[in-house]
Amino acid sequence: MMFERPRRNRQSSAVRDLVQETQLRASDFVYPVFIQEGTSTQTPITSMPGVFRYTLDLLPDLADTLIEKGIKGAALFPLVPDAKKNALALEAVNADNLICQAAKQLKTTHPNLMLFGDVALDPYSSDGHDGLVENCKILNDETLEVLAQMAVIQAESGIDCVAPSDMMDGRVGYIRSSLDDIGFSDTIICSYTAKYASSFYGPFRDALESAPKAGDKKTYQMNPANRREAMREARLDSEEGADMLMVKPAGTYLDIISDLKQQTDLPIVAYQVSGEYSMLIAGADKGCFNYEDAMLESLIAIKRAGADIIFSYGILDIVDRL
Numbered sequence: 001m002m003f004e005r006p007r008r009n010r011q012s013s014a015v016r017d018l019v020q021e022t023q024l025r026a027s028d029f030v031y032p033v034f035i036q037e038g039t040s041t042q043t044p045i046t047s048m049p050g051v052f053r054y055t056l057d058l059l060p061d062l063a064d065t066l067i068e069k070g071i072k073g074a075a076l077f078p079l080v081p082d083a084k085k086n087a088l089a090l091e092a093v094n095a096d097n098l099i100c101q102a103a104k105q106l107k108t109t110h111p112n113l114m115l116f117g118d119v120a121l122d123p124y125s126s127d128g129h130d131g132l133v134e135n136c137k138i139l140n141d142e143t144l145e146v147l148a149q150m151a152v153i154q155a156e157s158g159i160d161c162v163a164p165s166d167m168m169d170g171r172v173g174y175i176r177s178s179l180d181d182i183g184f185s186d187t188i189i190c191s192y193t194a195k196y197a198s199s200f201y202g203p204f205r206d207a208l209e210s211a212p213k214a215g216d217k218k219t220y221q222m223n224p225a226n227r228r229e230a231m232r233e234a235r236l237d238s239e240e241g242a243d244m245l246m247v248k249p250a251g252t253y254l255d256i257i258s259d260l261k262q263q264t265d266l267p268i269v270a271y272q273v274s275g276e277y278s279m280l281i282a283g284a285d286k287g288c289f290n291y292e293d294a295m296l297e298s299l300i301a302i303k304r305a306g307a308d309i310i311f312s313y314g315i316l317d318i319v320d321r322l
């Protein structure tokens with residue numbers, strides 16, 4: 001005798017739909033957008049087939065597509081020409097830099113699209129590190145002032161949510177006070193709380209030519225072996241005033257997403273990073289699986305683990321299937 005037969009609830013697509021526990025919606029997603037100087041150019045990213053770097057004049061069309069599909073947010077990442085990179089990352093605090101120009105423009109044309117601004121020095125620094133470097137060391141406290149300045153000029157340009165991805169200690173509190181001091185108490189902070197020192201950022205660093213010139217990021221990004229440490233980062237970021245907590249990468253850190261979801265009361269953001277996207281494209285290219293099916297499965301797993309918001313390069317490919 002078998003009273004329990006789980007297969008009963010799987011026998012037709014109707015019953016499968018009725019008992020489905022997790023649903024993806026277009027409004028779960030934020031689309032990361034690489035931007036570059038120039039006009040009328042969209043440059044393919046070699047290591048990310050299907051992903052491009054856009055000049056600012058092309059952004060309104062892209063934003064139209066996002067809004068049309070029901071996607072609520074875009075995260076802007078600038079390619080900074082080598083000539084504008086230096087050890088102090090001065091371009092990061094130039095109020096007329098690429099990300100500020102993009103934000104001003106998009107806030108005018110698409111006021112309802114939520115804009116996320118990356119706050120970290122790596123694309124602007126000749127060292128390619130997220131903080132200031134002195135004698136091969138990444139300086140923490142000296143970097144905070146630069147990050148806060150970045151957050152301030154981005155907020156002033158129309159960025160709705162600043163997203164510190166640098167992993168310096170104390171930066172969320174420092175940025176919060178700097179924003180509040182100038183009256184920007186509504187600017188949201190999405191903290192990259194549990195950002196691991198990951199191989200999966202490779203294609204992103206290609207796209208922005210932002211790889212570290214020397215050393216690695218292990219003195220500030222987290223050790224992939226650590227789980228409890230993410231709780232410590234989450235506690236600090238919450239206490240310092242973060243509005244959202246991010247886990248990054250996503251697919252290989254589902255336990256961390258689940259932990260933070262259960263142990264904090266803040267929305268959880270998961271970043272399906274460049275290498276995760278490129279792996280799925282490459283796998284499909286080799287005939288291992290269907291790209292769209294594999295992308296959907298990866299995204300639903302990230303949401304099932306507890307993500308409220310997902311950053312993904314693949315969203316435009318599958319949004320029509322949601």
Ligand code: PBG
Nearest residue numbers: 120122165200201204273274275
């Ligand atoms: C910048 C930053 C990185 C990513 C987002 N913000 C790269 C890094 O820390 O080296 C990676 C995103 C991706 O791989 O898609 N600090």
